[in-house]
Amino acid sequence: MSTNSAVKAAQPPALELEGVSKSFGSVAALVSASLRVEHGSIHALIGENGAGKSTVVKIIAGLYQRDGGTFRYRGEEVNFTNTAQSKDSGIAVIYQEPTLFPDISVTENIFMGRQPTKSLGRVNRTLMRAMVVDLFSQLGVKLDPDRPTRGLSIADQQIVEIAKAISLDARVLIMDEPTAALSGVEVDRLFKVARSLRDEGRAILFISHRFDEVFELCDTVTVMRDGEYIATSAIADTTVAQLVRQMVGRDISTLYPKEVAEIGDDVLVVSKLNEPGRFHDVSFTVRAGEIVALAGLVGAGRSEIAQAIFGVDSYESGSVTVNGTQLRKHDPVAAMRLGLALVPEDRRKQGVILESSVARNITLAIRQSLRKYGLLRAQTENAAASEWASRLEVKTSALDATAGTLSGGNQQKVVLAKWLATNPSVLIVDEPTRGIDVGTKSEVHRALSRLAGNGLAVLMISSELPEVLGMADRVLVVHEGRITAELDRAEATAETVMYAATHRSAVA
Amino acid sequence: MSDAALTSAAPRGYRHHSKPLWRRALFTREIAVFAALVAVYVVAVFSVPNFAAPITITYLLLDVAAILFIALPMTMIIITGEIDLSVASVVGLSSVVFGTMYQAGLPIPLAIAVAIVVGAVAGFINGFLVTVMRLPSLAVTIGTLALFRGLAVGLLGTTAVTGFPATWSDLATSTIPGTPIPSVMILFGALTIVFVWLLHGSSFGRGVFAIGQSSEAARFSGVSVERTKLILFVLSGTVAALAGVYYTLRYGSARGDNATGLELGVIAAVLLGGVSIFGGRGALHGVIAAVLLIGTLASALRLANVTSDVINIITGTLLVASVVSPSFFAWVHEHWTRSRGRRARAAAAHTDATPATTQVDVPTSHNH
Numbered sequence: 001m002s003t004n005s006a007v008k009a010a011q012p013p014a015l016e017l018e019g020v021s022k023s024f025g026s027v028a029a030l031v032s033a034s035l036r037v038e039h040g041s042i043h044a045l046i047g048e049n050g051a052g053k054s055t056v057v058k059i060i061a062g063l064y065q066r067d068g069g070t071f072r073y074r075g076e077e078v079n080f081t082n083t084a085q086s087k088d089s090g091i092a093v094i095y096q097e098p099t100l101f102p103d104i105s106v107t108e109n110i111f112m113g114r115q116p117t118k119s120l121g122r123v124n125r126t127l128m129r130a131m132v133v134d135l136f137s138q139l140g141v142k143l144d145p146d147r148p149t150r151g152l153s154i155a156d157q158q159i160v161e162i163a164k165a166i167s168l169d170a171r172v173l174i175m176d177e178p179t180a181a182l183s184g185v186e187v188d189r190l191f192k193v194a195r196s197l198r199d200e201g202r203a204i205l206f207i208s209h210r211f212d213e214v215f216e217l218c219d220t221v222t223v224m225r226d227g228e229y230i231a232t233s234a235i236a237d238t239t240v241a242q243l244v245r246q247m248v249g250r251d252i253s254t255l256y257p258k259e260v261a262e263i264g265d266d267v268l269v270v271s272k273l274n275e276p277g278r279f280h281d282v283s284f285t286v287r288a289g290e291i292v293a294l295a296g297l298v299g300a301g302r303s304e305i306a307q308a309i310f311g312v313d314s315y316e317s318g319s320v321t322v323n324g325t326q327l328r329k330h331d332p333v334a335a336m337r338l339g340l341a342l343v344p345e346d347r348r349k350q351g352v353i354l355e356s357s358v359a360r361n362i363t364l365a366i367r368q369s370l371r372k373y374g375l376l377r378a379q380t381e382n383a384a385a386s387e388w389a390s391r392l393e394v395k396t397s398a399l400d401a402t403a404g405t406l407s408g409g410n411q412q413k414v415v416l417a418k419w420l421a422t423n424p425s426v427l428i429v430d431e432p433t434r435g436i437d438v439g440t441k442s443e444v445h446r447a448l449s450r451l452a453g454n455g456l457a458v459l460m461i462s463s464e465l466p467e468v469l470g471m472a473d474r475v476l477v478v479h480e481g482r483i484t485a486e487l488d489r490a491e492a493t494a495e496t497v498m499y500a501a502t503h504r505s506a507v508a
Numbered sequence: 509m510s511d512a513a514l515t516s517a518a519p520r521g522y523r524h525h526s527k528p529l530w531r532r533a534l535f536t537r538e539i540a541v542f543a544a545l546v547a548v549y550v551v552a553v554f555s556v557p558n559f560a561a562p563i564t565i566t567y568l569l570l571d572v573a574a575i576l577f578i579a580l581p582m583t584m585i586i587i588t589g590e591i592d593l594s595v596a597s598v599v600g601l602s603s604v605v606f607g608t609m610y611q612a613g614l615p616i617p618l619a620i621a622v623a624i625v626v627g628a629v630a631g632f633i634n635g636f637l638v639t640v641m642r643l644p645s646l647a648v649t650i651g652t653l654a655l656f657r658g659l660a661v662g663l664l665g666t667t668a669v670t671g672f673p674a675t676w677s678d679l680a681t682s683t684i685p686g687t688p689i690p691s692v693m694i695l696f697g698a699l700t701i702v703f704v705w706l707l708h709g710s711s712f713g714r715g716v717f718a719i720g721q722s723s724e725a726a727r728f729s730g731v732s733v734e735r736t737k738l739i740l741f742v743l744s745g746t747v748a749a750l751a752g753v754y755y756t757l758r759y760g761s762a763r764g765d766n767a768t769g770l771e772l773g774v775i776a777a778v779l780l781g782g783v784s785i786f787g788g789r790g791a792l793h794g795v796i797a798a799v800l801l802i803g804t805l806a807s808a809l810r811l812a813n814v815t816s817d818v819i820n821i822i823t824g825t826l827l828v829a830s831v832v833s834p835s836f837f838a839w840v841h842e843h844w845t846r847s848r849g850r851r852a853r854a855a856a857a858h859t860d861a862t863p864a865t866t867q868v869d870v871p872t873s874h875n876h
Binding site for chain 2: 312332333336342344349350351352353354355356359360363364365367368370371374375376377382385386389390396397398399400401418
């Protein structure tokens with residue numbers, strides 16, 4: 001490792017966060033985050049989904065303001081109130097999918113808003129282009145400075161962003177999961193660029209879910225969990241097993257009791273489901289009374305699989321069978337008729353209709369069966385809505401209150417009520433407890449558990465390990481669109497699930 | 509599934525409504541439009557000579573009948589968040605088809621049927637482009653506005669077909685015996701019952717609102733978004749064609765340029781009636797009241813010898829005001845609340861008292 005100790009001693013760390021906290025309403029995203037990134041070093045920040053990594057990045061970038069703690073940049077305490085301030089002081093963030101102007105050239109993108117000028121304010125194109133050629137040779141990449149950025153691969157777009165950062169003389173580069181969409185060769189090139197930047201004395205914060213990359217590229221690693229700092233170690237002094245332990249190392253309490261249920265016949269059978277670029281060869285079954293979890297990291301393709309099964313999205317090949325009947329591809333109405341229900345991931349966009357009333361939301365999926373002589377009356381709707389709202393204990397001032405006025409947890413209960421009202425035989429829940437308070441969370445868990453106890457087949461997508469381990473009879477781990485492991489309740493531990501979620505090869 | 513509660517507590521009841529009936533019934537946009545209609549009517553009866561005569565009502569309704577018809581499906585289309593600008597051109601096209609079919613010797617009922625089928629096909633073309641080709645309805649129907657009008661004028665040139673049998677043209681202009689109400693209002697009444705059922709009393713209508721409020725959530729709840737929109741565009745074309753037949757018989761003339769610009773009157777009335785241009789909100793009784801309001805205002809002003817330019821200015825201002833008013837009231841409400849809060853805080857600081865609550869409950873008359 002080429003960390004230069006002389007540089008270290010002479011300079012304060014590039015980034016230093018101590019006990020930084022940040023809450024959104026009643027939800028604490030960061031409890032106490034600490035991070036110390038030295039100049040001339042590549043520092044990895046790892047943790048489970050929801051550990052607070054993105055919040056840390058957004059605070060450093062000036063997108064969020066911290067509630068407490070200290071944040072020092074090159075030795076001085078700073079309070080960035082917007083992204084321009086952090087950018088001007090030399091911090092650059094390279095996102096997973098850069099946002100460039102597609103129809104103008106690479107050169108103009110790099111100098112957007114600060115083009116060098118000649119007399120009369122004319123843009124000095126010759127100088128601008130020469131500077132870009134310099135930048136690219138400095139980074140050791142071959143890219144045509146004159147081509148428009150439309151059609152560039154994501155890897156090349158990242159290079160353009162990095163070039164832009166270097167042209168601004170950024171001292172700190174934050175790469176937020178930069179390799180997620182990159183091929184092997186592209187990753188190698190990115191790493192080469194990152195190393196050369198480190199050797200120039202710049203600090204790089206590298207956020208990744210891939211341990212192999214962390215070990216290949218980084219000098220130091222900081223682990224976060226539940227919004228808290230856990231540990232920082234030199235890469236040479238740690239192992240994958242130790243990092244995994246640090247990432248998940250909490251007690252899986254008995255907070256999520258799955259009731260013992262009689263496991264019945266296969267209800268949902270998914271066979272060789274395939275959609276290029278999203279998921280590949282996905283096969284599994286869910287039986288009556290069973291809760292099967294689809295575990296994995298955000299972006300692994302789990303929601304895409306769920307939406308293809310339910311029919312809101314299409315798939316290229318494969319089949320989905322419910323109670324022995326094969327579903328028509330891309331037809332959610334037919335799927336509903338056969339007893340499939342999906343509580344989607346994005347509650348506010350896909351789950352509830354915020355503008356609509358609680359009653360109308362709950363009865364939306366059963367509106368056809370509530371008709372009498374072709375007429376749908378508010379009274380009938382309210383009766384059905386009242387019944388389901390009370391079964392799920394939805395807290396609302398009245399049934400005609402708009403769903404947007406409810407808390408997140410109660411909105412989620414409304415979505416659950418809507419689907420349970422259809423009397424489904426398969427319930428797919430996608431992140432059923434994301435962003436809802438602890439009390440409502442356990443109510444949702446109890447409801448799911450009882451439903452399975454009553455013979456419902458439940459497929460649960462969850463990024464929260466305790467939820468997966470506590471609730472599921474079986475865990476399917478998805479990594480990059482493929483099922484990489486199938487674990488029984490007994491086999492499933494934080495370590496086995498996390499390992500399968502971060503590795504291409506299967507463990508089971 | 510068992511009937512037991514899925515969570516711990518015992519089942520509980522819910523209030524169906526957060527506000528008492530009289531507030532829900534009175535403080536609505538629709539009632540405001542209706543009140544304006546009554547006000548304009550009463551003022552006109554007392555101040556405009558001849559306005560009180562029954563014949564005024566007859567002509568008023570004959571004049572707005574085409575707009576009333578087309579406003580029914582247009583309301584539903586706008587509630588889904590789409591728009592159909594081609595309706596007036598469909599009126600022209602159906603008028604021309606009806607005229608040429610009659611000229612070619614077809615019996616009138618058959619000619620009417622052909623015209624209506626042509627309108628349905630025109631609506632299907634719109635719907636197909638919007639739902640299958642996934643093009644924005646604004647662009648599609650601007651295109652077909654020109655296309656259908658072009659076809660209409662192209663078919664008949666600058667000539668007109670006239671000389672429809674008196675029994676039929678009389679039917680279009682006659683009144684219900686003993687009343688000043690035109691007979692065509694019977695047809696309108698029947699259509700209104702169908703559309704009120706469709707929008708407010710059927711499961712299809714629930715889907716229409718859901719699409720306008722969030723088409724993504726609607727799709728995830730098993731609403732066939734594309735099919736619903738396609739049906740609405742076909743309905744729009746069909747009803748516009750029916751209006752075209754009426755228009756032809758009412759004026760006794762089938763021309764390619766019949767009803768040019770009528771779509772703007774329809775859309776203006778729909779928006780004035782409280783339908784949100786962003787979709788998801790609206791009711792048919794408000795729209796019908798708005799069509800009658802614009803019609804009454806225009807008719808009263810015309811009788812008072814106000815020129816049509818001025819009438820346009822007045823109805824235009826009314827429309828802009830109606831679109832602006834909800835956001836204006838919200839702005840006033842917010843400022844009032846905030847300045848009340850400031851004053852309350854200032855007072856609290858002065859008297860060193862505990863901070864006063866700054867929450868005020870303002871009864872809003874611009875309820876939706």
